[in-house]
Amino acid sequence: xxxxxxxxxxxxxxxxxxxxxxxxxxxGKYNSQLMKAGVLxxxxxxxxxxxxxxxxxxxxxxxxxxxxxPFAETKELISGFWILQVKSRDEAIEWAKRIPNPxxxxxxxxxxxxxxxxxxxxxxxxxxxxxxxxxxxxxxRK
Amino acid sequence: xTGDAYGAIDAIWRIxxxxxxxxxxxxxxxxxxxxxxxxxxxxxxxxxxxxxxxxDNPGAWLMATARRRAIDRIRRDVRLERKYAEIGRxxxxxxxxxxxxxxxxxxxxxxxxxxxxxxxxxxxxxxEARVALTLRLVGGLTTPEIxxxxxxxxxxxxxxxxxxxxxLTAARVPFEVPSGGELDERLxxxxxxxxxxxxxxxxxxxxxxxxxxxLCDDALRLGRILAELAPGEPEVHGLVALMEIQASxxxxxxxxxxxxxxxxxxxxxxxNRILITRGLAxxxxxxxxxxxxxxxxxxxAIAACHGRARTPEETDWERIAALYDALAQxxxxxxxxxxxxxxxxxxxxxxxxxxxxxxxxxxxxxAAYHLLPAVRGDLLSKLDRRPEARAEFExxxxxxxxxxxxxxxxARAAECA
Numbered sequence: 171x172x173x174x175x176x177x178x179x180x181x182x183x184x185x186x187x188x189x190x191x192x193x194x195x196x197x198g199k200y201n202s203q204l205m206k207a208g209v210l211x212x213x214x215x216x217x218x219x220x221x222x223x224x225x226x227x228x229x230x231x232x233x234x235x236x237x238x239x240p241f242a243e244t245k246e247l248i249s250g251f252w253i254l255q256v257k258s259r260d261e262a263i264e265w266a267k268r269i270p271n272p273x274x275x276x277x278x279x280x281x282x283x284x285x286x287x288x289x290x291x292x293x294x295x296x297x298x299x300x301x302x303x304x305x306x307x308x309x310x311r312k
Numbered sequence: 313x314t315g316d317a318y319g320a321i322d323a324i325w326r327i328x329x330x331x332x333x334x335x336x337x338x339x340x341x342x343x344x345x346x347x348x349x350x351x352x353x354x355x356x357x358x359x360x361x362x363x364x365x366x367x368d369n370p371g372a373w374l375m376a377t378a379r380r381r382a383i384d385r386i387r388r389d390v391r392l393e394r395k396y397a398e399i400g401r402x403x404x405x406x407x408x409x410x411x412x413x414x415x416x417x418x419x420x421x422x423x424x425x426x427x428x429x430x431x432x433x434x435x436x437x438x439x440e441a442r443v444a445l446t447l448r449l450v451g452g453l454t455t456p457e458i459x460x461x462x463x464x465x466x467x468x469x470x471x472x473x474x475x476x477x478x479x480l481t482a483a484r485v486p487f488e489v490p491s492g493g494e495l496d497e498r499l500x501x502x503x504x505x506x507x508x509x510x511x512x513x514x515x516x517x518x519x520x521x522x523x524x525x526x527l528c529d530d531a532l533r534l535g536r537i538l539a540e541l542a543p544g545e546p547e548v549h550g551l552v553a554l555m556e557i558q559a560s561x562x563x564x565x566x567x568x569x570x571x572x573x574x575x576x577x578x579x580x581x582x583x584n585r586i587l588i589t590r591g592l593a594x595x596x597x598x599x600x601x602x603x604x605x606x607x608x609x610x611x612x613a614i615a616a617c618h619g620r621a622r623t624p625e626e627t628d629w630e631r632i633a634a635l636y637d638a639l640a641q642x643x644x645x646x647x648x649x650x651x652x653x654x655x656x657x658x659x660x661x662x663x664x665x666x667x668x669x670x671x672x673x674x675x676x677x678x679a680a681y682h683l684l685p686a687v688r689g690d691l692l693s694k695l696d697r698r699p700e701a702r703a704e705f706e707x708x709x710x711x712x713x714x715x716x717x718x719x720x721x722x723a724r725a726a727e728c729a
Contacts, residue, residue, distance in 0.1 A: 206422075207327060208536035212586050253586065255529060260316075260323035286563070 172211065172284035173254050173262035179219070179247035180273060184240065186218045189272045196270035204254065209265065213252035253284060317362040325354055326452045328371040330537075333449050334424035336378055337487050340386070343431050344477030347449060349385070353378035425450070426489050426541045429534075432476075433502040436483045441476035442505045444469050450537070451530050461527045462512065499542070503551050503608060506534045510555050515714075528559050539594065549598035550609030556591030557615035560584040572716055576624040588619040610639045629659035646675040647683075654687055662694040682711035686721060693728055702728035 182189075189197070204210035219239035226235045241247060256262050262281050271277040329350060336346035353374045367373040432445040447453045447461075455473065459466040490498045513527025535552045542548050564578040573579075595616050598609045605613060614635045621627040636652035649672055657665020669688050678684045689704030705725035709718045 202540075206537065206540045208533035208540075210536075211590070255533070257326055257529075258319070258323060260319040261326050264320060264323040264327060 171256065171258070171286065173256060173259070174282050174284050175252040175254065175262070175266050175269075176248050176280040176282060177250040178278050178280070179244050179249040180275070180277075181244060182273065183249035184218045184220070184244050184247065186220070193270070193272035197272060200268065200270055203268070204252070204265065209254045209256055209261075211253040211255050213250070215250040216248060218249075219247050259283065317366070318358070320366055321354075321357055321361060324357075324366070324370045324374075328374055329354075329452045330425060330428065330450045331371065332374050332378060334428040335375055336382060337428060337431070338424050339379070340382055341487050342481055343428065343445075343449060343487065344481055345382075345385075347477070349378045349382050350374070352381050422541055423489060425537070427487050429502055429538065429541070430489055430498055431480065431485055431487055433498070433505045434480065434483075434485050435498070435501055436485060437476050437479055439505070439508065441472050441479070442501070443508060444472045445476045446505050446534070447509065447530060448473055451534055453530065461524060461530075499545060499547065502538065503547060506531050506538065507551060507555070507608070509534070510558075514558060525562055528555070528562065531555060532559060539597075543597075544601065546598040546601040546603065547606040547608045549594045549601070550606055550612045553591045553594035553598060553612030554608055554615050556587045556594060557612065557619045560587035560591065560619065570716055572720055575618060576627075580622065583619070591619060592616055605638075607639060607643050610635050610642065614639075627658070629655055633659045646672055646678045647681070650678070650681075650684060650687060657691055657694075662691045666691040666695065680711060682708045682717075682721075684708075685711070689721075689724065689728075693724070698728040 188194075201210065201213065204213075219241045222239045224237040224239070224241070226237070228234065254262055254265060256265070259281070262283075266279055266281050269277075269279060332350045332353070333343065333346045336349050337343045340346055340349070356377050357370070357374060361367075361370075429446065429450055432449050433442045437445065443462075444458055447458050448455065453461075455469050456466050459469045462469070489495075510528055510531030513524045513529075513531060532552075532555050535548070535555050538548050539552050560583045561575070561578060563584065564580065564582040565573055567573055591612065595609070595612045598605060598612065614632050617628050617632050617635070633652060633655035636648060636655050640648045640652055650669065653665045653668035653672070656668055666688070669684070669691060672678055672684065675684075685704040686708035689701045689708060692698075692701035692704060702725045705721050705728065709721035709725065712718050712721065
């Protein structure tokens with residue numbers, strides 16, 4: 171199963187401050203541990219929301235609206251993520267516990283399970299079946 | 313602490329056990345004994361942690377506990393007296409120079425883990441024993457998990473592991489990374505074990521399910537670990553590339569009813585992009601190490617041709633045919649020839665492919681290989697030779713033991729009626 175570890179933004183990350191050299195080194199060591207354990211699928215740091223935007227899609231079919239960052243509610247923003255392939259939720263949590271705190275404050279991450287195909291259940295089937303049917307038809311025409 | 317402590321201990325075991333066993337095996341020069349010691353430490357953790365809480369550095373705690381037990385056990389064991397003296401000396405020397413156990417572990421751990429992998433995949437063991445021992449000692453799987461994965465009774469797996477450990481001890485297999493000319497051959501054995509585990513998950517040879525994805529994940533994990541332990545070995549990256557890209561198709565390979573969907577019929581939007589990207593990166597690592605690609609690298613490159621194609625029509629079949637040609641020269645095998653025939657048929661037409669397949673008809677090693685008649689049936693049906701195609705599909709269906717695959721083949725036979 172796969173888990174995403176979401177790193178919450180803080181004032182520093184939103185201000186675009188680059189972490190101290192020591193914190194970067196520690197994080198590098200941690201990432202290397204994840205790699206050596208064969209569990210790291212992906213992981214990225216995310217720029218402050220001032221470099222991003224929000225795109226709102228309407229329920230009525232009106233044109234999407236775009237709002238440029240930054241966004242005020244820092245604690246609801248994220249500043250990075252890892253995706254881990256592990257055997258259990260406990261294992262994902264155990265890895266999260268080992269993240270070196272890159273700040274001088276309390277530091278929180280959120281551990282969330284990533285959907286796998288089988289988690290979609292029956293909801294996915296009509297669409298998938300239709301896509302397959304289309305694919306087969308196009309192949310047969312060849 | 314709550315009942316969750318046991319879940320946490322499980323997770324810690326999964327993360328730490330291989331390094332723990334590897335470090336202990338370096339001390340006692342016996343992987344069987346090393347695992348017993350690690351298990352003892354685990355039992356101690358299960359007794360203490362639910363009361364006292366999980367220590368800050370659980371890996372170091374387990375290692376310290378296991379080491380103490382190693383010393384105790386060796387002390388009791390007269391036959392190992394000399395070994396104890398050695399370890400005592402080593403230990404004193406180590407403690408004098410590196411008081412920080414964690415730092416010491418971090419430095420040594422790479423070599424130890426690699427030695428462990430080479431030992432559990434040692435050619436003195438049967439293939440089944442290598443697989444079971446590697447999954448258990450390196451992959452951190454329990455005996456029941458291995459038994460479930462391979463659909464064999466727990467007792468069978470337990471027996472295999474016990475015998476394997478005895479064999480290693482009896483044969484005095486050294487706990488080390490082989491060097492020189494031996495390295496290539498031994499690495500081949502390691503990669504073979506990993507790929508075997510992957511394949512058992514990817515196209516199960518028995519049972520009702522076509523895939524057992526958990527086993528693929530276990531193999532991928534082993535492969536990714538190896539890639540970090542032996543970054544200079546192109547074939548390790550080649551194998552990782554092959555597995556990542558094949559695994560990227562997991563969600564697209566089976567329909568809701570559990571029926572397999574063949575590569576060209578798959579909905580490519582369901583291919584896992586992260587795994588494809590990782591696979592292509594692994595292939596690049598293999599290529600950048602220089603020299604011609606080995607068998608796994610070539611297979612990874614073939615998988616990459618499919619991974620890069622956004623639609624089946626975009627597939628570079630000429631390149632795939634050329635890669636199979638290179639593979640056939642490196643490891644001549646009728647199965648590779650059969651795959652080359654399929655690629656040739658796609659690149660240059662079904663008749664060209666059929667000519668190659670017909671050349672394989674009397675190949676004794678393919679006599680029981682259901683994909684030979686399956687491919688032949690497919691090419692015949694493309695040439696509109698329907699009665700012949702039908703007979704081939706029926707023959708293929710009668711040769712496979714996988715229930716799902718059988719259904720697909722029979723359905724294709726029916727289409728040719």
